[in-house]
Amino acid sequence: MSFVITQGPDKAVRYETSEIPEPQNDEVLVKFLASPVNPLDLLVIKGAYPVRPKFNQSGNPILGYEGVGEVIKCASNVTRFQPGDLVIPSTFGVGTWRSYAALNASLLLKIDRPNDIVFAALLRMAIAPAYFLVEEIRTLKPGECIIQNAGTSTVAQYVTQFAVSRGVSVISVIRDRSPDETQRVKSALLAAGAEKVFTESELGTQATELRKSKKIVLALDSVYGASGSMLLSALSDGGTFIHLGFLGGSAGKLELGPQDLFGRRLTLRGFRGSDHMAARSVEEQTNLLNYWIAKLNQNELQLPALGLNLVELSSGPASGTAALDTVQKAQESSMSQRKQIFLLK
Structure with a gap:
C-alpha cells in the first residue's frame, strides 16, 4: 500500500x-x-x-x-x-x-x-541556492561580509557554512522572539559560524553603524518589506542586494532612497536558484x-x-x-x- x-x-x-x-x-x-x-x-x-x-x-x-x-x-x-x-x-x-x-x-x-x-x-532548495548565492552572485573576497535576514532558515544556515569556508564573514538577522529563545537561537547560529546575530529590532538601530564598521558587500533578503529595507541600509557603497523570497508577505515595500542607486551605487537583483541549476x-x-x-x-x-x-x-x-x-x-x-x-x- x-x-x-x-x-x-x-x-x-x-x-x-x-x-x-x-x-x-x-x-x-x-x-x-x-x-x-x-x-x-x-x-x-x-x-x-x-x-x-x-x-x-x-x-x-x-x-x-x-x-x-x-x-x-x-x-x-x-x-x-x-x-x-x-x-x-x-x-x-x-x-x-x-x-x-x-x-x-x-x-x-x-x-x-x-x-x-x-x-x-x-x-x-537549501544547499544549492546557498552555494549559488555565495559563489555566483559576485566575487567575494576574504574579509568581506554578507548580511542576511531569515537567519534561522535552512538556506541562511548553509550560506553561513559556504561563506565562512572561504573567509567571508556573515551577519544573520532573526525575527524578534522571547529573550530566552533569542539567546538560544543566537548561540546556535554563532556556534555554527555567524560573526554576529541581530534581531530585526536590534538591526533597526545599528544598520548605519554597521555600514561604517564592516565591508558588507552582499545583502540577502528572504523576508521583504521593512526587514529587507534594513539590509539595504546596512550595505556598503557598491554593494549588491539580492531578493529571494517573501517570508514576511508580499504586501510591504522596500524603501529605496534617491542616493541608494546613484550615490551609493547599489545593485538590486532578484534570484532563483533553479535558474542557476538549469544553466548546467x-x-x-x-x-x-x-x-x-x-x-x-x-x-x-x-x-x-x-x-x-x-x-x-x-x-x-x-x-x-x-x-x-x-x-x-x-x-x-x-x-x-x-x-x-x-x-x-
Missing part, C-alpha cells in the same frame, strides 16, 4: 492511500525516503507559485517539490538506473510527498549516498550535487545547527493526522527555525 499527500478541489491538504504503481516504459519505481516542507510548497498550496504539480491522484494534485528516494524497479527499456540507486527530482513538481511513485527516468538525477539521507532531501548540463548538475555530498561525508558541511523536525509517515490514520498537522504547522509558522521533514516509511 502506498500513501500520498494531495490538495483537494477545496484547496485543503489531504492524505490518501493507493496501490503501489508499476513502472511503464521509460519509468522507474521510486520509494521516497525523505521530503521536506519548504516555503515553496506553501506557495504552491496557496496557488501563488507558477510551476504547478505535474501528477494527480484521483484528480487531486500531488504535493511536494523536493525529496530523495531509492529506485525499487525499472522498466525493461530503462538503462540509466538500477534498483538501489539514490535519486532526487531533476525538476519541480514531481510530487515527493508520497511513499511510492512511477516516474519517467528523465525526471530523476542519480546521486551518491550521503552519511545522512536527510541531507540529500535538502540539496535542491545533467552531468554538471550531478557532479555538483555529489560534490556537496562529499563535503558532508568529509565533515566539511553539516546539517543545520538549529536542527530539523523529522516526522515519520507510513500508511495509516495516525500518519495521515501527523502529515496534515505538519503542513498546518508549517503554514502557521513559515519563519520557524526548524524545517519540517517527512521521513517516509
Whole structure:
C-alpha cells in the first residue's frame, strides 16, 4: 500500500492511500525516503507559485517539490538506473510527498549516498541556492561580509557554512522572539559560524553603524518589506542586494532612497536558484550535487545547527493526522527555525 499527500478541489491538504504503481516504459519505481516542507510548497498550496504539480491522484494534485528516494524497479527499456540507486527530482513538481511513485527516468538525477539521507532531501532548495548565492552572485573576497535576514532558515544556515569556508564573514538577522529563545537561537547560529546575530529590532538601530564598521558587500533578503529595507541600509557603497523570497508577505515595500542607486551605487537583483541549476548540463548538475555530498561525508558541511523536525509517515490514520498537522504547522509558522521533514516509511 502506498500513501500520498494531495490538495483537494477545496484547496485543503489531504492524505490518501493507493496501490503501489508499476513502472511503464521509460519509468522507474521510486520509494521516497525523505521530503521536506519548504516555503515553496506553501506557495504552491496557496496557488501563488507558477510551476504547478505535474501528477494527480484521483484528480487531486500531488504535493511536494523536493525529496530523495531509492529506485525499487525499472522498466525493461530503462538503462540509466538500477534498483538501489539514490535519486532526487531533476525538476519541480514531481510530487515527493508520497511513499511510492512511477516516474519517467528523465525526471530523476542519480546521486551518491550521503552519511545522512536527510541531507540529500535538502540539496535542491537549501544547499544549492546557498552555494549559488555565495559563489555566483559576485566575487567575494576574504574579509568581506554578507548580511542576511531569515537567519534561522535552512538556506541562511548553509550560506553561513559556504561563506565562512572561504573567509567571508556573515551577519544573520532573526525575527524578534522571547529573550530566552533569542539567546538560544543566537548561540546556535554563532556556534555554527555567524560573526554576529541581530534581531530585526536590534538591526533597526545599528544598520548605519554597521555600514561604517564592516565591508558588507552582499545583502540577502528572504523576508521583504521593512526587514529587507534594513539590509539595504546596512550595505556598503557598491554593494549588491539580492531578493529571494517573501517570508514576511508580499504586501510591504522596500524603501529605496534617491542616493541608494546613484550615490551609493547599489545593485538590486532578484534570484532563483533553479535558474542557476538549469544553466548546467545533467552531468554538471550531478557532479555538483555529489560534490556537496562529499563535503558532508568529509565533515566539511553539516546539517543545520538549529536542527530539523523529522516526522515519520507510513500508511495509516495516525500518519495521515501527523502529515496534515505538519503542513498546518508549517503554514502557521513559515519563519520557524526548524524545517519540517517527512521521513517516509
